[in-house]
Amino acid sequence: MIRRVAVIAVKPARGEKGGAERLYEGLVSSLHSDGVTADLINIVSDESSFEAIEETYLRVYDLDLSSYDGVISTKAPSYLIRHTNHICYLIHTMRVFYDMFDNEFPQPTKELMKQRELILNLDSAALSYPRTKKIFVIGNEVKNRLLKYNQLESKVLYPALPSDNFRRGSFQYIFTLSRLHRWKRVDLIIKAMKYVDRPLTLKIAGTGEDETWFRELADGDKRITFLGHVSDEDLIDLYANALVVPFVPKMEDFGYITIEAFRSCKPVITCTDSGEPAYIVREGESGFICPPEPEAIASKIEYLYDNQERAKKMGIQAKESINHITWENVSEKLLSALGANR
Amino acid sequence: MSDNFRETNYPEVDIDKIMEQIREEVTRRRGERNKSSHNDEPVRHEKAFIDASEIMTIISSAESIADISLMTPKMLQFSGLTRRLAVFTGKKILYLSTFITAKQRSFNITIIHALRTITDTLTRLGNDIFLRIKNETDDNIEPLKKDIGSINTRQTDMSSTLEGLTGSQAETAALLKLLKNGQAETGNILQNLMNEQAETASSLGSIRKEQAETGNILQNLMNEQAETSSALGSIRKEQAETISSIEGLRKEQHTQLEEIGKNMEQIKSIVNNDDGSLEALYVSFEEKFRGSRENIKERVKEYLPYIKEVNAGTSDLPVLDIGCGRGEWLELLKDEGLIARGVDKNSIFVSQCSELGLDVTNEDIFVYINKLPDKSLGAVTGFHIIEHLPFVQWIKLLDETVRVLNVGGVAIFETPNPQNVSVGSYSFYMDPTHRKPLPSQMIKFIAEARGLSSVKILELHPNPEAGNKSGSDTDKRFNEHFYGPQDYAVIGYKR
Numbered sequence: 001m002i003r004r005v006a007v008i009a010v011k012p013a014r015g016e017k018g019g020a021e022r023l024y025e026g027l028v029s030s031l032h033s034d035g036v037t038a039d040l041i042n043i044v045s046d047e048s049s050f051e052a053i054e055e056t057y058l059r060v061y062d063l064d065l066s067s068y069d070g071v072i073s074t075k076a077p078s079y080l081i082r083h084t085n086h087i088c089y090l091i092h093t094m095r096v097f098y099d100m101f102d103n104e105f106p107q108p109t110k111e112l113m114k115q116r117e118l119i120l121n122l123d124s125a126a127l128s129y130p131r132t133k134k135i136f137v138i139g140n141e142v143k144n145r146l147l148k149y150n151q152l153e154s155k156v157l158y159p160a161l162p163s164d165n166f167r168r169g170s171f172q173y174i175f176t177l178s179r180l181h182r183w184k185r186v187d188l189i190i191k192a193m194k195y196v197d198r199p200l201t202l203k204i205a206g207t208g209e210d211e212t213w214f215r216e217l218a219d220g221d222k223r224i225t226f227l228g229h230v231s232d233e234d235l236i237d238l239y240a241n242a243l244v245v246p247f248v249p250k251m252e253d254f255g256y257i258t259i260e261a262f263r264s265c266k267p268v269i270t271c272t273d274s275g276e277p278a279y280i281v282r283e284g285e286s287g288f289i290c291p292p293e294p295e296a297i298a299s300k301i302e303y304l305y306d307n308q309e310r311a312k313k314m315g316i317q318a319k320e321s322i323n324h325i326t327w328e329n330v331s332e333k334l335l336s337a338l339g340a341n342r
Numbered sequence: 343m344s345d346n347f348r349e350t351n352y353p354e355v356d357i358d359k360i361m362e363q364i365r366e367e368v369t370r371r372r373g374e375r376n377k378s379s380h381n382d383e384p385v386r387h388e389k390a391f392i393d394a395s396e397i398m399t400i401i402s403s404a405e406s407i408a409d410i411s412l413m414t415p416k417m418l419q420f421s422g423l424t425r426r427l428a429v430f431t432g433k434k435i436l437y438l439s440t441f442i443t444a445k446q447r448s449f450n451i452t453i454i455h456a457l458r459t460i461t462d463t464l465t466r467l468g469n470d471i472f473l474r475i476k477n478e479t480d481d482n483i484e485p486l487k488k489d490i491g492s493i494n495t496r497q498t499d500m501s502s503t504l505e506g507l508t509g510s511q512a513e514t515a516a517l518l519k520l521l522k523n524g525q526a527e528t529g530n531i532l533q534n535l536m537n538e539q540a541e542t543a544s545s546l547g548s549i550r551k552e553q554a555e556t557g558n559i560l561q562n563l564m565n566e567q568a569e570t571s572s573a574l575g576s577i578r579k580e581q582a583e584t585i586s587s588i589e590g591l592r593k594e595q596h597t598q599l600e601e602i603g604k605n606m607e608q609i610k611s612i613v614n615n616d617d618g619s620l621e622a623l624y625v626s627f628e629e630k631f632r633g634s635r636e637n638i639k640e641r642v643k644e645y646l647p648y649i650k651e652v653n654a655g656t657s658d659l660p661v662l663d664i665g666c667g668r669g670e671w672l673e674l675l676k677d678e679g680l681i682a683r684g685v686d687k688n689s690i691f692v693s694q695c696s697e698l699g700l701d702v703t704n705e706d707i708f709v710y711i712n713k714l715p716d717k718s719l720g721a722v723t724g725f726h727i728i729e730h731l732p733f734v735q736w737i738k739l740l741d742e743t744v745r746v747l748n749v750g751g752v753a754i755f756e757t758p759n760p761q762n763v764s765v766g767s768y769s770f771y772m773d774p775t776h777r778k779p780l781p782s783q784m785i786k787f788i789a790e791a792r793g794l795s796s797v798k799i800l801e802l803h804p805n806p807e808a809g810n811k812s813g814s815d816t817d818k819r820f821n822e823h824f825y826g827p828q829d830y831a832v833i834g835y836k837r
Contacts, residue, residue, distance in 0.1 A: 013502035046502045051371060054364050055495065061361050080361075118360070125357040 002085075002340035005031055005038045006068040008060070008078035013046040019256045020075065020091050023138070026162035027072075027089070027334075030327035036335065041065065043078060047094065050115050053077075057122060070338035079126045087337050089136045090146065090154065092253050093123050098149050099251060124150040134337045138254045139276035157334075158280075159254065160327040163232070166263035168315065169240030171308055173201045174301060175266075176246050177235065177257055180208030184249045188271070188294055190217045192246070193224060195298030198305045203238060205230045239264035243311060244287075244304045246297055251275040262286065262322050265315035269300045286318035372491040397461050624775070625690045628667065631772055632726075638670040644802065645671075645723065645754055646678060648833060652752045654720025655680025659748050662719050664707050664739070665727035669695035676700065685710045708738065717748040725756040726829075728785070729776050740792040747836040753794060756831040757785070759801065763823045782830045794834025801827035 009024045024040055031038035043060055046052035060080040065071050071086045073079040076093040079086075096104055097119045105112055127135060127150060135154035137143045146152045174196075178184040186204060193202050204214070205227040218224040230238065239245070245261035245268050252275040259280070261268045268287035270277035281287040288303075290296035304311040420428045632638065655661050655675060663671050666684030668691055675682040676699075684702035686692050692704035703710055707727075722743045728736050743753050760766030760779035770779045782799045789797045805825040 011506070013506055044499060044503050044506070046499070051368075055368055058361065058364055058368055121355045122357060122360060125355040131357070
């Protein structure tokens, strides 16, 4: 009988609130029902140095959650937990040692190579049966990575939206929301605007470390507005009245933006190398998947402006395509993997 | 980095072993961190033993002068002959003093020896104790150091958390701003609420007052109710008593009724037995007060025209005289050749009439008339009988009269006229069997109401003693009231 479930959340020491934090809220509240109590256990992860990473790994390893009937780990290194009934709903491992390693360290030292090996070994061992009974992942990107680097099989389980007040309004402008980080490639959209020859504006919501760079790139283009941090209500309005939502990150693991845009009946333009959005968007049906080039993105934006009826139809199809993504579905699968009678 | 980067055979990875290595590494690093953090303090060399050298130096210096009076001073302050003389003198004195200081010397040496022994023993003891304490302390210090290590780790974690908190502090500040705005609005709302509350409170106050008053009224009502219920209680008691007494009374009544019944039976038998004597009494009463037979016969002649007018008195439609008495009227009719019958309850009158050859029946008038067929009579008469009947029987007599009269037949009833003051207040009551005087207009009205037509009042028999009929109005009115008609007849027809 599963009565008490612990979800281990990993929070960065320097708090950038992103999709993962919203995922924890939705997950815990959907688990927390029908005779099941779910607690969120927060682990602060300092990734500023390898020593700090080692210590975080050790802290999770030493964490005693034996008073819970089941444990769900999420990000690295929460799956280091030692518990007899442990499953993992993997958001991501430490990508700097995985797919981002080559980007970040073009000429790695021997020591770095050794550190990478250690992390991969630990992750693989901790996520293997029986330490981890089953692995769910938030998307195909994570699934493929896990198979490639850790030789581990997993099941894709899309997380749902924590709140669902999104609505369809008019079709007026280009809107994107993102942490302003180079990995999110907002620069691609800003550059694409140079090729857009239609009376359209671009609204960019979000903050981040690379904001200055993006602003410089916009180069005073009056069609482009940086909105900074926006409230939840404003966000819903911004989605509701957009013509299209370009979302073109590099190898995004999941990206709530796609789901939020679809909920608001908006087509999404994404790129072939954008990761999960390229799995969720269906070419020509709920948006477009184009090469990561400004001209390509611009031509799709112009196409949607010229064919607004098509844009509206795609938006409706987009919404229908994600109807099956609900928190009830997620928590039901997780609890049944923990062995709850449902 | 190639895709087949990982050659490691991870199932052979011993995660617990790796984690223990990490733990050692972390612990070691923490240890170093701890050491380096204390570098600014002077290095302390451990003094494991008690240092007795100072004590020993003191003892040695004491020993050097313990051999008192064995050496003379060098007398270096002097020189030449003086010094030699001083040394000589010193030696002499010393020599002499040795005899005195010998004991002192031996005491000094013994004491110093004793001091040396004590110092040695103390040093040895002290070192033993110190070593033992040191060993124990070392055992205790190790875990403490470990604890400090983990505290440092936590401190590091906390500082990273703090950094995170600093980030969110900005957000919090923005939120706080919003909250403050909200607070101001809330303040206004609160003010309004407080005002409303004040109003509510005052109205509550008056409601409470009313409540209190209502409470008092209620209390009074309750008291009254209590009194009422106690009163009710006593009423019930009384009621019960009354009921029982009523039942008693009923019983008594019943017994009395039975007795009365018995008495009645006796009275009836007496009356029946005395019937003859009473009849005789009334006969003699009539003889005295009604008037002479001739006088009466003369008077009733008045009615003959009414009988003849309707052709009554035939064998088909005879005349019936109710309460015929001595039969003066029947005799007159017989004389006139008219057929008439009489009925009277008084057997003496009936036997007198029979002796005169009149057709008279001795029977109760109602029993008699009840047996007569409808429309079988030409006329019904009754002289001075209706004032003897109760009102209901008088009605009944009228109804029966209307029934038995043939169409066109006449009914004549004579009675004393109370409009004559003397009759109404005096002579009416001469007959003890009279019930009450009957005004003519009342009798006329009832006769019409029960079905007689063309009803008229015939005033009869004014007082022959009436005074002057002419004179003043007052005289006339006086005469009317005191000497007017003493009797009247109501005459009606069946149509």
